[in-house]
Amino acid sequence: MNVVVCAKLVPTGTPTLGPDHLVVRSGTDAALDPGDEYGLELALQLTEQHGGDVTVVSMGPDEAGQAIQRALAMGASRGVLVSDPSLRGADALVTARVLAAAIGMYPFDLVVAGVESTDGYTGTVPVTVAEILGIASVTAVRRLEPSDAGARIERMTERGYDVYECPLPAVVTVTAGSVEPRFPSLKGIMQAKQKPVDRPSLQDLGSRDLTATQTVTAVTDAPTKAGGEVVQGDEAVGRIVELLAEAKVI
Amino acid sequence: MAGAWVFAEITRDGPHPAAFELLAHARSFDDDPTAIALGQGATEAAAELGAHGAATVYACDDPVFAEHPGRPAAHVLAGLIEAEAPDVVLFAQTYDSRDVAGRLQGSIGSALMGNATSIADPRHARAEIFGGTKIVDVELAGPAPTLILLRPKSIAAEPTGGTARVVPLEADVPEDIRGARIVERHEESASGPRLEDAKVVLAGGRGLGGPDAFAMLDELASVIGGAAVGASRAAVDAGWVPYSYQIGQTGKTVKPDVYLAAGISGALQHVVGMKGAKRIVAINKDADAPLLAMADLGVVGDLFQVLPALTEEIRRRKGS
Ligand SMILES: Cc1cc2nc3c(=O)[nH]c(=O)nc-3n(C[C@H](O)[C@H](O)[C@H](O)COP(=O)(O)OP(=O)(O)OC[C@H]3O[C@@H](n4cnc5c(N)ncnc54)[C@H](O)[C@@H]3O)c2cc1C
Numbered sequence: 001m002n003v004v005v006c007a008k009l010v011p012t013g014t015p016t017l018g019p020d021h022l023v024v025r026s027g028t029d030a031a032l033d034p035g036d037e038y039g040l041e042l043a044l045q046l047t048e049q050h051g052g053d054v055t056v057v058s059m060g061p062d063e064a065g066q067a068i069q070r071a072l073a074m075g076a077s078r079g080v081l082v083s084d085p086s087l088r089g090a091d092a093l094v095t096a097r098v099l100a101a102a103i104g105m106y107p108f109d110l111v112v113a114g115v116e117s118t119d120g121y122t123g124t125v126p127v128t129v130a131e132i133l134g135i136a137s138v139t140a141v142r143r144l145e146p147s148d149a150g151a152r153i154e155r156m157t158e159r160g161y162d163v164y165e166c167p168l169p170a171v172v173t174v175t176a177g178s179v180e181p182r183f184p185s186l187k188g189i190m191q192a193k194q195k196p197v198d199r200p201s202l203q204d205l206g207s208r209d210l211t212a213t214q215t216v217t218a219v220t221d222a223p224t225k226a227g228g229e230v231v232q233g234d235e236a237v238g239r240i241v242e243l244l245a246e247a248k249v250i
Numbered sequence: 251m252a253g254a255w256v257f258a259e260i261t262r263d264g265p266h267p268a269a270f271e272l273l274a275h276a277r278s279f280d281d282d283p284t285a286i287a288l289g290q291g292a293t294e295a296a297a298e299l300g301a302h303g304a305a306t307v308y309a310c311d312d313p314v315f316a317e318h319p320g321r322p323a324a325h326v327l328a329g330l331i332e333a334e335a336p337d338v339v340l341f342a343q344t345y346d347s348r349d350v351a352g353r354l355q356g357s358i359g360s361a362l363m364g365n366a367t368s369i370a371d372p373r374h375a376r377a378e379i380f381g382g383t384k385i386v387d388v389e390l391a392g393p394a395p396t397l398i399l400l401r402p403k404s405i406a407a408e409p410t411g412g413t414a415r416v417v418p419l420e421a422d423v424p425e426d427i428r429g430a431r432i433v434e435r436h437e438e439s440a441s442g443p444r445l446e447d448a449k450v451v452l453a454g455g456r457g458l459g460g461p462d463a464f465a466m467l468d469e470l471a472s473v474i475g476g477a478a479v480g481a482s483r484a485a486v487d488a489g490w491v492p493y494s495y496q497i498g499q500t501g502k503t504v505k506p507d508v509y510l511a512a513g514i515s516g517a518l519q520h521v522v523g524m525k526g527a528k529r530i531v532a533i534n535k536d537a538d539a540p541l542l543a544m545a546d547l548g549v550v551g552d553l554f555q556v557l558p559a560l561t562e563e564i565r566r567r568k569g570s
Contacts, residue, residue: 014518015380092362093355093392119380121499122364122399123343124352127320131356136429137320140345153430156493157345158502160437166430176500177487213361213392220385222378225525228546230537236549237559240510240531241567243547247507247529249450250474250564 001052001146003043004103006113006126007071008033009064015119021216022089023119025061032067035114037074037181039174042144043112044075044182050146053077055106059087059098065197072192073184079197080106082205091212096128101205104133110151111171115140123173130171137171138164142178253336254280254372255395257327258299258307259347260289260315267446268342268400270302270407275400276340277303277408279371284308285414286330286339288323289315293416300414302407307414312421318431319346322423324353330419331358336395338372343399351397361390362397367404372396381499381518382525403446403503403526438492442471445497448478451506451527453497454490455482455520457513457534457553461490466557467512473564480504482514498523512553516541533557 010033011023018024043054056071057080058064068079082102087094103111111130116123123139130137136150142161143154150168154161156175166172184192202210231239244250254276258269265287276283282305287295289311296307308330314322327339327350339354341347343365355362366388369375373390375398390396445451452467452474464479471477480502481495497504499519509527514520516532516539524530525544532545533553542548549556 014383017384021386092352092364093359096356115500120364122362123345123348124355124362124364124399127349127352128356128362131321131324131353134427137349137353138430139320139349157435157437159494160435160492162432162436163434164430165433170430175493176483177489209359211391213390214363215389215391216386217389218387222383222385225530225544227543227548230542230545230548230550232550236533236551236556237563239547240549240556240560241563243529243531244450244474244508244564247450249476249508250567 001046001050001109002055002107003047003052003110003112004055004057004106004108005036005040005043005071005076006099006111007036007040007056007058007067008117009058009060009067010117010119017219021219026063030063030066032070033114033118035116035118035176038176038178039112039114040071040074040076041179041181042174043110045179046110046144052109055080055108057099057102058082059090059095059102068197069192070184072195073188074182075188077195079195081197081199083199084202086202086210089212090210091214092122092125092128094210094212096125096132097207097210098205099125100129100132101207102200103129105200109168111169113171113173115173115175126171126173133171135169135171136166138166139173141172141174144172254283255336255339256283256285256304257339257341257347257350258285258287258295259342259344260287260292260295264291265295265298266342266344267407268344268402269299271402271405272340272342272400273299273303274405274408275369278369282306284336286327288326293418296414296416300412301409303410303412304414305412306417308417308419310419310421314421314423314428316432318428320349320353321427321429322421323350324357325423325427326419326421327354328357331395338396338398340369341397341399343401348399351399355397359393360395360397361392362399363388363390364399366398366400369398369400378522382522383518401503403505438494443476443478445478445480445495445502445504448476449507450474450477451480451504451509451524452477453480453482453509453511453514453524454485455511455514456484456488458485458490464491466561470557470561473561473568482520511541512557514541515539516544
């Protein structure tokens with residue numbers, strides 16, 4: 001089973017916005033989105049058990065190469081980085097179009113992504129990619145095994161989980177906590193440097209219509225909630241009871 | 251006037267409560283919004299949707315929407331959009347609605363905005379980003395309709411007492427685009443009030459140390475009466491409680507009268523799901539925990555002492 005994993009470089013810590021209202025990407029600390037590591041781990045386990053290769057695809061600034069290196073060090077065999085200055089400020093649709101075009105250049109049975117990115121958390125790009133590629137998708141996945149029909153997949157729901165039969169190829173998003181992402185070994189880190197990283201241009205991808213459809217017109221600080229009183233030890237129980245009584249819930 | 255549509259998610263218990271909030275959002279700029287209800291129970295849901303302001307409800311009760319989540323709904327919506335040309339379609343920021351919106355964007359190429367908290371008109375909406383620390387105003391371009399996902403509980407539902415005109419829809423979904431199919435469902439039986447509806451929410455985090463300590467919260471909930479128990483993601487990821495307990499960015503949004511957190515540090519992604527609570531109580535042994543700084547009442551102490559003592563005290567008061 002060949003798997004393509006989508007990976008994003010995200011700022012570590014609280015991100016900041018520049019004067020153009022876009023997230024400051026260069027010169028700030030950034031790393032592979034921790035939310036992507038679960039999907040990557042699942043992909044590595046699948047290929048270790050059933051054969052095949054893991055390719056990691058990222059769209060982002062040149063620094064996104066770091067996120068790819070991390071994924072290669074964890075065990076992916078190939079990286080693909082789509083980086084172009086015109087993509088700065090790309091919205092969900094542009095991102096999905098670019099990723100779909102890049103993924104389409106490689107053989108795959110499964111595309112794996114995180115449920116949502118840690119910095120933007122819109123959470124729609126993977127299904128949009130699936131729609132553009134014209135294939136099935138299941139989101140919020142916590143388990144996946146190959147089956148006669150393609151894959152047997154467990155998807156988290158508000159009340160428990162549903163089991164799906166899913167034809168392949170398909171796109172899935174993997175929830176945090178579903179697997180335990182491995183740490184790259186020293187050997188893995190060394191080997192990663194030798195692994196291929198392709199850098200297709202937008203022309204290579206033949207992507208059309210990459211104009212972002214969203215513009216931020218104003219940014220303000222959200223009102224912060226001021227704290228109230230802080231109590232310790234013996235006083236605590238009495239004060240909580242008073243507060244519950246004031247709220248008329250006891 | 252702006253043609254506003256609301257995608258009313260149909261669950262096994264009827265319309266998702268967020269659908270009524272979406273109608274309130276829609277009515278802030280369109281007096282006669284349209285709701286689209288797809289799935290078993292859709293036609294029945296039309297009455298409630300009408301009572302919350304939907305002037306028209308397109309309804310289809312076909313089981314295909316529940317069996318194959320996402321793709322068939324997006325397909326039917328795309329066809330309807332082509333025929334009726336609305337200006338905007340509103341979705342709830344839930345896993346299921348989000349999948350429909352994402353699919354739809356792939357097929358019609360419209361702008362999609364996530365995590366919106368309010369909407370001024372079909373091309374202008376507002377969102378909270380970076381865990382709710384910044385507010386951004388966003389302008390949307392591209393072909394109509396725009397697709398806007400609104401965070402649940404960002405506005406209150408408003409009954410209007412209206413009646414909707416119901417337009418039955420055919421589900422014309424080709425076999426080859428149905429995609430993944432549900433073959434089994436597993437549900438935990440829920441007792442007590444829904445987390446989203448409870449007046450009092452008691453939430454436990456990593457500080458509880460294991461699944462057994464959640465019994466302390468259950469007991470406190472039953473002594474208070476009508477309280478629901480929730481959790482931080484750390485407690486959910488550790489497998490101590492099911493995902494349905496999770497509060498925050500990737501879980502539920504709650505706005506109770508009282509939110510009491512025990513052993514939760516107050517990460518941005520948690521806070522975004524509970525900061526709308528009227529009163530916040532936080533119990534933490536670390537005086538520097540961020541949640542203590544925003545709580546109306548912060549308790550610096552060991553939850554293993556405070557919680558049982560609190561339960562005992564409330565029981566004593568109620569008993570006398
Ligand atoms: C993309 C993304 C989405 C996320 N979504 C969510 C989400 O929806 N919801 C969510 O909650 N998190 C979410 N998180 C995770 C979030 O960042 C935090 O990791 C998580 O909220 C921490 O949970 P916690 O407060 O229980 O654990 P910790 O941060 O470990 O805090 C435990 C606290 O317990 C206190 N404590 C320990 N023992 C005791 C004791 N005996 N008595 C009193 N206090 C004690 C400690 O002092 C500490 O403050 C998300 C993260 C990412 C990256």
